[in-house]
Amino acid sequence: MRTVLAALAICFALAACDADEGSEASASPTRYVFLDAQGVDTVDTSGQTFRHALIVEMSRWIAGLTATIDSGAFAPGPGDVAAGLDFWFAFDDAIGASTPFDLGITDPVRQQSHADLASGKRLVDKLAGNDPEGQHADWSTAFQGWDDPVVQGPEDLVRHWFAELDALAAARAQGEVALDPQGQPIEVVYVSPTGLDYRELLQKFLLGAVAFSQGADDYLDDDLPGKGLLADNTTVAEAGATALAHGWDEGFGYFGASRDFGDYTDDELAGAGGRPERAGARFDFDEDGALDLTSEVVWGHALNAAKRDRGSVVATDFTGDAWAGFLAGRALIHGAGGTLSDEELATLRAHRDQAVGAWEQAIAATVVHYINEVLVDLAEPATPHAARAKHWSELKGFALSFQFNPRSPLNDEEFGRLHALIGQAPVLPGGDTAAYADRLREARQLVGTAYGFDAANLGDDAGRGGW
Template identity: 30%
Template sequence: MKKTLLSLLVACSTSAMAAQSYEFGVTLQGYDGSATSSVSYGGQIARHALHNSLKKVAGKGDQAQMNTYLSSTEAGRVILDPVSKDGFPVKQSKIDELSSGKDLLSSAYDGVITGWPGNPTGQELLEQLVDAAAKTKAGYDPVNGYDYVQLISKFAMGAVFYNKAVNHYLEEKLEADQHPNNEAYKPGTAYTGKEHVWDEAFGYFGAPANGLSLSAKEVVQITKQNPEVFAKADANGDGVVDLKSEMAFAHAYYAASVDASAGTNYFHTIMQAFVDGRQLISDAKGKALTDAQRTELKEYAAVIATAWQQVIAEAAFKYAGSVYADLEKIAVIEEAHGDVSKAYRNYVKHWGELKGFALALEAAGRDLGNAQAGLDRLIGFSPVLFGDAQVVALDGKGGFVQANAGPMQEYKLNMIKVQNLLAQSFALEAKLNDKTAGMSDVLEQLNAAAQSAEND
């Protein structure tokens, strides 16, 4: 896939590539206002702040507070994350400073999610996860093996940001009859229809506007609000980090994180395609895009959608490896008759991250074919629990139904199969935390365990 992405980028790079930052002037013909920039994606950044804040409160058991950041559009909501820290001041402190009247739920994927019991829509699943989290202590359900903080966060990023960008703005909204480039997006705006459509997709990716001038490691540290990279984050030198253009969120962070660890180029591939696509639109000077220009723009969109999907799959691959390692630790501790509570807690956390990212892959409205069915079956509706049980369905009252799933240690084999499936289906490049070489060892362990049980 690396070769494919590279060739697409080369093929798509026929327009001027002067822009090295996501900053573009006004091209709207007839515009007589005072604006000098045509870039606008404050609504998308508001939803990033809503997601970060929701994750912050998801483990506190307060459903009303969670709904404030999930489904409310009320004014005055405080940003809980990111907030100013010593050496890393942030410009905004309220959601309305980014954009007013925004929520997460109404923008979430409304198609069916087959990977969760009951086949809810994406919107229904987010509501269910928040409702369930409110009934637990710190968002943790040890009985069914759920870490709701992780499930809510990882799925919300896919159901809202990934879905809206690749299934909406970078697909249907690129058609000629959708927000044409020779008209204002709305009366009085300083940007054209196609400029704003592209900007909204970029906003959902969550990258700093100057991302092309940053290393992957610097992007990661900006998300972590490390004071050592404040000067890099504060691109305009005004002494504060503007969340609208200078912070790294969500999948931009995960893309950079993978790159920083594996030496891949997901972040800059996506960032370059966004910048080049926006430059193409800007070069049209407020005129309707030709069929050739829209074809080229769709090629940039394809690069973005492919690499973005890979980033999510890379994250799922990594956490499948973590689940495998957790099961190994649990086996060692059990054999020594030790306390497995901490190892089990890590197991549930990592499973929640794996499942959340796997569900996110479903939330783009794109047919994953056999890969989707395989992920659903191999990962299951919950991790395999002590007593070898696993959630298999919902009862008539919305409670979880468990059934025997076979030995917990056999679930390690599922994690190897998950990694193989992800690597092959999405042509992964990084494959962090790769456990696929351990297939024969797991089979030997399972055979030995079976023989021991027969001898008993």
């Protein structure tokens, strides 16, 4: 991460020199902060932060279901859990605006309730296939990765998983606890007998089908006039920024980095040590006594990028590359002071490619990581059923994301092959685990080749020694 800061300092110095003399705006080389002539920050990522928060809250609600059902505090009937999940998925301000956030953050937070952060922001509206503009594919026909007659697109898949979890929860409330293949009760309600962990599937898929899709295929795309990188940069609009600047900020917000992301070490971002004040990948850098969810907390894929960097055998810098691309691109937009020249637009595309490329590489490295976890599980029959389900479901959820980037290194044919190899459920003890392990090793090599990963980071045949 730190290796990019010197280059960024040069970039910002050049941007400052090129800026309009009438604008006093400047930016720190280590923080994503861009001021207007009055010294007011022009960056607004409240909508993206709101959706990140909804994904976290949904995941936490699912995690707590087992205890609330088993204690008798919640006795869901058919449809009740699906409705509970829809509270987060199709968030209704009229019902939820005043409710406090449940993010697991114990430090003081500036935005106490949902209304304090934003309004009118729903996951379902920004899910791939539901946003009416900017999609590179018709997801009602082009969606791949889950072969089921009830699933024609991303929203169908989300609601299919809602229904499956709903059925498990309603049965458990009636004393019908699901059993694993060995006939043992499954510890948690959100894991199916076939080895699907609906908590992990939903969280990881939503990060791809909402956050990555919106970032790569909408705000940072350049396929439509007046959209993405081709948006207007002459008229100040939202939050004191031009449409181009604000759209770039929205892409940055979906990546999940804080404004001081470059000040973190990978250990701190991964929750593996570092400075105590930066524990949990959050830090009150403006020292006002409360965390600002939009600027002082790291979310989503930005966290996974650090985990893969610190787990690399041959060094990678997904965090640094993404940060450098996002920061340099925004500096270019800010310094242009109007319509971009052809040369500036070409440079902005290069910054986009760096940022989105590193973002997707981090997702791909995480797919490799979970292939390796599943390979280890296959060789160890004593692995608990819930652990098998967790590892496989993280693999599947992350791997569904690649299709949402129109410039993905993984083409449609390779994507289809990848999911044919992964399948729709793990092979459990008693099945042909050796054949499945061979399929996963082929899937791992497919990903490694597409993304140019060093062989040492892929791991050995047993799933050890790499990510």
